[in-house]
Amino acid sequence: MPLRSPHDAPLQASSSPAPRRRGPRALVVAAWLAAGCGTVGGVPTDPPDASDASAEAGEIPDAASIDQSSPDAADAPAQPLDGGPDARDASGCTKPADCPSSVCVLATGVCAPAACGDLTKNQDETDIDCGGAVCPACGSFRKCVLASDCQSGVCTGSVCQPPSCTDGVTNGAETGTDCGGGLCAKCADGQPCGDAADCQSDVCVAGVCAKDTCSDGAKNGTDTDVDCGGAACPRCEVGLMCLTDADCVSDSCADRGMGLRCQPPSCADGEQNGAETDVDCGGPSCSPCVRGARCLVGADCVSGGCNFASVCSAGRSCTAHYGGNTCGTGGVGGVGPELWEDCCVSSPVTLPSGATAQxxxxxxxxxxxxxxxxxxxxxxxxxxxxxxxxxxxxxxxxxxxxxxxxxxxxxxxxxxxxxxxxxxxxxxxxxxxxxxxxxxxxxxxxxxxxxxxxxxxxxxxxxxxxxxxxxxxxxxxxxxxxxxxxxxxxxxxxxxxxxxxxxxxxxxxxxxxxxxxxxxxxxxxxxxxxxxxxxxxxxxxxxxxxxxxxxxxxxxxxxxxxxxxxxxxxxxxxxxxxxxxxxxxxxxxxxxxxxxxxxxxxxxxxxxxxxxxxxxxxxxxxxxxxxxxxxxxxxxxxxxxxxxxxxxxxxxxxxxxxxxxxxxxxxxxxxxxxxxxxxxxxxxxxxxxxxxxxxxx
Known part of the structure; x- marks a missing residue:
């Protein structure tokens, strides 16, 4: 329901006002009005005889034809249409107080029935033309008795309160209780929604916020782009948004002028990505890796040797465990803890000429x-x-x-x-x-x-x-x-x-x-x-x-x-x-x-x-x-x-x-x-x- 300001235009009369009882005088007045008789000073002239009351009565004029110039029109107490203990009845009037509805048609001297658009607080209204069981709910700061009297659904101190995001009621532009609509926080899963923007998950299905998934076609949850990145979804492809390297298939997230985006693998990005076997080395595109780096085949290594543990060896002959990685002190055939290393490792020596050799x-x-x-x-x-x-x-x-x-x-x-x-x-x-x-x-x-x-x-x-x-x-x-x-x-x-x-x-x-x-x-x-x-x-x-x-x-x-x-x-x-x-x-x-x-x-x-x-x-x-x-x-x-x-x-x-x-x-x-x-x-x-x-x- 749209928000209402106290300065909004008055609500229109209900299209189905409560039925009013018509007395004989009301029928006479109606017949008189139909005959075209006028008024003098707001008082009817040449009132018809009672015998004319047998003529068929017309409808009572609508609220738009009522003269509201009397200062007492809004404050007159409501009275039964057929009179009451204060002797007021609906047969004729010179002022609003003469009418049970507090609405007197001065041009005709006839009381009009109460309506939700008569600019008068009558019927069971809690404020002028609003509240109660018949008329629309009241806008903010209008009088009320029950929460239902208010458009906001909040009646505090007999006054309708404006909608807020903490009142525990679905009101204003909200789509769910204190959520959605653009002004309040997004709604949790299961709350009503108008569109995806109303939901924390950014997923609105059949008017209800749904749990985000990695296949919902939305950038939600911890996604860094649609259905990728973040803690839960697969990594993003090159060109999609990211926050860290871990969001990208390429392991490379950088700003190259379009914000943080997943970058294509390169042999100089400081990451192991693409077909690389270790950071910026190995694979069909990058340089071979040095000893100790990860590998899949010998071509991934400078030495040409990828050993039994998928690690580049110092030489291509040191790929097996026994005889390739069993040199050193301790362990089997030695004394003390196993301190073995690659059997192909070399160390520089200085020759008498000053030259060095490995x-x-x-x-x-x-x-x-x-x-x-x-x-x-x-x-x-x-x-x-x-x-x-x-x-x-x-x-x-x-x-x-x-x-x-x-x-x-x-x-x-x-x-x-x-x-x-x-x-x-x-x-x-x-x-x-x-x-x-x-x-x-x-x-x-x-x-x-x-x-x-x-x-x-x-x-x-x-x-x-x-x-x-x-x-x-x-x-x-x-x-x-x-x-x-x-x-x-x-x-x-x-x-x-x-x-x-x-x-x-x-x-x-x-x-x-x-x-x-x-x-x-x-x-x-x-x-x-x-x-x-x-x-x-x-x-x-x-x-x-x-x-x-x-x-x-x-x-x-x-x-x-x-x-x-x-x-x-x-x-x-x-x-x-x-x-x-x-x-x-x-x-x-x-x-x-x-x-x-x-x-x-x-x-x-x-x-x-x-x-x-x-x-x-x-x-x-x-x-x-x-x-x-x-x-x-x-x-x-x-x-x-x-x-x-x-x-x-x-x-x-x-x-x-x-x-x-x-x-x-x-x-x-x-x-x-x-x-x-x-x-x-x-x-x-x-x-x-x-x-x-x-x-x-």
Missing amino acids: VDKYPVTSGRMRAFLTSIGYNVRGFVASARAAGAIPTLPSDPTVPVLAPQWDRYLPTSFGGDSNFGELSGCAERDCLPLGSSSCTCQPGTSFRGIYTAASRHIGGFIFQGNAQSRTGCFVGGPGTHSFRFPNGAQDGPPPEASQEIYDTKAMNCVDYLVGQAFCVWDGGRLATAEEWRAAWGPGPLPWSATDPRVPVAPQDRGLPLGRGDQTYWGCRFPWATDASHPSCALTWDPTQRSIELAAYQFTYEYPKLVASDYIVFLPIPGRTRGRGPSGHSDLVGGMLEMTSDVTFNASPYEARHGWTGGGSWDAGPYDPASSFATMLLNKTSRLGLRCARP
């Missing part, structure tokens, strides 16, 4: 080599050819005109795990079938030479020893006793089957691999084999890598009478990690822990994990980083562990005549440590004490 902190694990070979289908020859075509084969540090993998050596590279005997492949035999003709050549015994001997990756990474090997006893045969840390499937290797699980093998340092495959691995992983100079820079200036923090030297077998070779229950209890410097008194063969340490290096059978079962010496190979000895830049296993092949190569077209150097850090099974010493052998040489470490640009 050298891997850890020797290459068997698991890393497995990642390489399986990714290329064991076709090392094919990989090298592709890398060469892409310009990805680095040159020798000592001779920038010679690549670290010369094309003349390609025929000696494997093409598959088992190899082939295709026409045109080289022939040869095993070391045990070789009749020596000189220091670097031999002839195969009759019947032992076969075609394609170099095409099998299994011969480059296992117990097989190519002809002309520098050592006749290499320790690469599991039944030797000995071991090769690249685990073959059961039944696929020479000698007894592996005695440890795939996980144990993969964590161990890689051994029994030749230069050609080792160098190909480092190239694939984004670098090359380290040089002896880089290795010595990692060692540092001291007599031992850790000399600056610990003056002790590694425990060696000769220091305590511990025999070399296979152990048993007597020996494993005196080897790390079963024995520590603190537990040495319980070992049958003790040492002085103030002068020597079993925890600094896996040196000459001082490491054993797990316990030896029979003849598989995999237990004696260290897990990189488990011993505590470190160089000045954090490099591990510089003493003991593995001797390491290097990129110090003397070129020859024949890999049997070419030479590559080894480092002088001693090994897990034999040999003294001396950083100044070095060895050189042909490129197909293999031994169980020879491993590798990569350097990176």
